Amino acid sequence: MEYNHKEVEQRCQKYWAENGTYKVHEDVSKEKFYVLDMFPYPSGAGLHVGHPLGYIASDIYARYKRLEGYNVLHPMGYDSFGLPAEQYAIQTGQHPAVTTKTNIEGGTDKDGNVIPGYRKQLDQIGFSFDWSREVRTSDPSYYKWTQWIFKQLFNSWYNKAEDKAQSIDLLIAHFEANGSDGIKAVCDEHDAFTAAEWKAFDEKKQQEILLYYRLAFLADSWVNWCPALGTVLANDEVKDGVSERGGHPVEQKLMRQWSLRITAYAGRLLQGLDKLDWSDALKDQQRNWIGKSKGASVKFKVDGFDDMIEVFTTRPDTIFGVNFMVLAPEHELVSKITTADCKEKVDAYVQAAALKSERDRQSDVKNITGEFTGAYAIHPFTGDKVQIWIGDYVLASYGTGAVMAVPCGDQRDWDFAKHFNIEIKNIFKDVDISEAAYAEKDAVITDSDFLNDLPVKKAIGVAIKHIMDAGIGVGKTNYRLRDAVFSRQRYWGEPFPVYYKDEMPYVLEGNYHVELPEVDKFLPTEDGDPPLGNADKWSWCINKKIVKDNDQQNGTCTFPLELNTMPGWAGSSWYFLRYMDPCNEKEFVAKDKADYWGQVDLYIGGSEHAVGHLLYSRFWTKFLYDLGHISFDEPFKKLINQGMILGRSSFVYRLIPHINNLFSVEKETIEKAFSLLPPVFISYSHIERYKKEESLTQDESENLGKIKRQLVELGEKMTANVQEKLNDFNLPISYTIQEYVNQLHVDISLVQNDELDIEGFKKWREEYKDAEFILEDGKYICGHEVEKMSKSKYNVQTPDELVDRFGADTLRCYEMFLGPLEQSKPWDTQGINGVSNFLRKFWRLFHNDELFAVSDGEADKKSLKTLHKTIKKIKEDLDRFSFNTVVSAAMIAVNELTDQKCNNRDVLEKMVIILSPYAPHICEELWAKLGHKESVTFAQFPEFIPAHLEDSSYAYPVSFNGKMRFKLELPTTLSKEEIEKEVMANEQTAKYLDGKDPKKVIVVPKKIVNVVM
């Protein structure tokens, strides 16, 4: 009986669904294992073959761990707040909640397009997700807990003394008892106050101060404003100065926004990386993003003012090399200290810098610009006056927005000094700085008072000591990491559980949360408020019941609500916790459940989340840990980034007709004439040949000549065909290959082995219905290129087609067989037959002609060897996440068992178990046929018995000077000396020795023999 994948897969999937096979419960008697995928944003386009790659790997691993006896949590859900649904809503008026539901559950969109639905697409691949634990971030029962976490952040501050977050109440108690004295916190700067003063402050003032401490806080900050999207963006949502989504320009804008004080966790986020089993590349990305640098902060007094300019430097040892200071154009002191005669130029410069977008500023890096403010700073040790400049190579958002410029030791300062002809002071002994700055740390300092003759590394410490003694600064660690902007001016996101009283923010108390209100339109209001400003009816909810209407007209609530929503990463920062206890209405997760499931043991997803999602969820995890809600402070123990699957695009080459004596004809006439001509296509090979015309063989060049003649004929024919219509034109239209070729994407479903389905192509597009083709051997061969999969490139391969043709098991095995999981690779269906054959061959092992037939009794020795070799290999490979080599090993096993004509029950039954993670359907079916009532899911992974692999002899490769010459079968019981003797006695050895004496014979038992001559 041939394997019928459709029937079997349907039956298995029904069985699993009906029996709740993959439903999992907390069970303290079993060890847990948590396998997680990064949950998808449910887009209308549905899945292509790249999406399930990681899910397949994680599913295989989850199934493998179940076979090993673990209680496996393997959930799935949707990151369902997001931009595309909102943008679709703006265009069509369709509520994002509706689109989102359709995209998940299937249906049709407003234009009547059929949406397959994520769930259906996932189900047909046979994943072992526990769907009873599904979460959707846009579901009120989920996001009320996202709001709850926000409230915790709002009500917390970071205590540096204890290096953890604590309740804001502790801080208030401290203020009441001691004022601001004795508090070590991560906070914004403010004036000190006593307990008495604190008590005397009115509520607004108190709230204002608390806001400086809260981990979720409102502040005026420079943000990435994207006018096209009408919203601010986080740093990781901006790439190359444009928005990551849509590629719109981004500018810097000072706005009052919610931020999360992630910088408080910078040190712990950095240290935490050491104990994680993540790739070095990924850890490095996070390290770079956090960007720790050690140095000192130093204050320079501004001459004639009381103000100090604070700078951060990693090279305090070069303090005597300071030639000038540079402030960022946005620096707050600029307008104050600029002298009257410099004012005009400085103002112009500041204004120009403000107008420049981030991208322009970046692309302008090579252009050195700046202005002298006319002001001077006093060098703290020499008392010298140094010029204060402004320049946009100094960034407002890093450090203090000001630098002490040391041209001899920093290339940027050097360039700046050269450009403005500022004299450069050299404080390095025997170092030439006439061509470039000397940034290496192996010099000796000179001309620097107390630092003289010290090597750089020592001088750094000494300099910091002097700076501290002088009271002008401290040793300091600086981070590149910024606080995370948490407001978005959008509709389709979590609303904040925040209202305003006296312009100060307050969070809703207790279990209250805010449901996303209905709006008429999803655009900003006329006053420029975010889309939520359009809502006139709001609901505060508790336990799904509406308890308050924020209806200002009727006076039930007099406080305005926050109109921003949270960013996309809010909901995804903690979803892995909700899976542990998805229906809990009292808590975001019950402590005992969080304790049982603990960290995610294996997390698989794309590397595009390296510094966004993965950093934010680490931050939230540490925060929740600080407050004692969970007992672990890192969310993801082991992480694998699956590579991208690229598409293989196909191309056709359309010839553009041209006219030789253009000047005699009007453009319009030409266009009209051309529009009447049917399109003409030439093959990829024609172009290839044309490109290398010079170096063609005689045959090829004859061929090319033939094609050229064909083209001329075709040109004449075309012209003749349309002559009637063109009538008066009488244009000398012709076709040649040169330069007049348009490369066009063609739908890959019309192409097989690079050959175009011409009839299908003509039907594909109305404009191609009369197309002409220049064929070769009766075929039209398309060109191809490897690109990202996308609808517009017509190179999207959906899993649905492949499941239909080959079955889910084949798709699963094939995606793994393609290559290492982490590697990017082009999709190519050509190899899928091999995998399909393998599964059918496996099926045939259990069948004799039409009938299921396995034999009982003792297994053949050879078969046992094959089996145990395979058990060992597959276990080892899975343990090191080498998913591709497992398929090879399984193929070898099936090939060998087929050769052995093995149909032994014991052997085959074990094969079913070890293959079931890869091919769950076929294995479930065979498992049932073998007479089992329970699902193969809970079988036991067979034990590897080494005895089956032991051989009485081994074929030694015998090499001479490292070159393998022949093999010699010898008993494994022989000692080194005996092996050497046997080898030397062999007649072939004599041949290769060729009369020479061996200098040495190396014998590695059960490995190799090497004769050195």
Next chain:
RNA sequence: GCUCGGAUGGUGGAAUUGGUAGACACGUUGGACUUAAAAUCCAAUGAACAUUGCGUUCGUGCGGGUUCAAGUCCCGCUCCGAGUACCA
């Protein structure tokens, strides 16, 4: 520029601690079955030379080195990919 990866047949890739390079699969070629095609099965398949068989030489991006032995380790380079970029 910096950081991190990577480079192995016509193709995807394998070789886990230095020990038979090219497993497994695709593709290609030849053959069997068939009226024919598809499917299936069998054989060959790194390159060059030699072919009467045995075979010989070269071969893991390039140049050196360590070693009895290097795809694997060390030094220097080339190219490709990813991330990041005036971070003081």
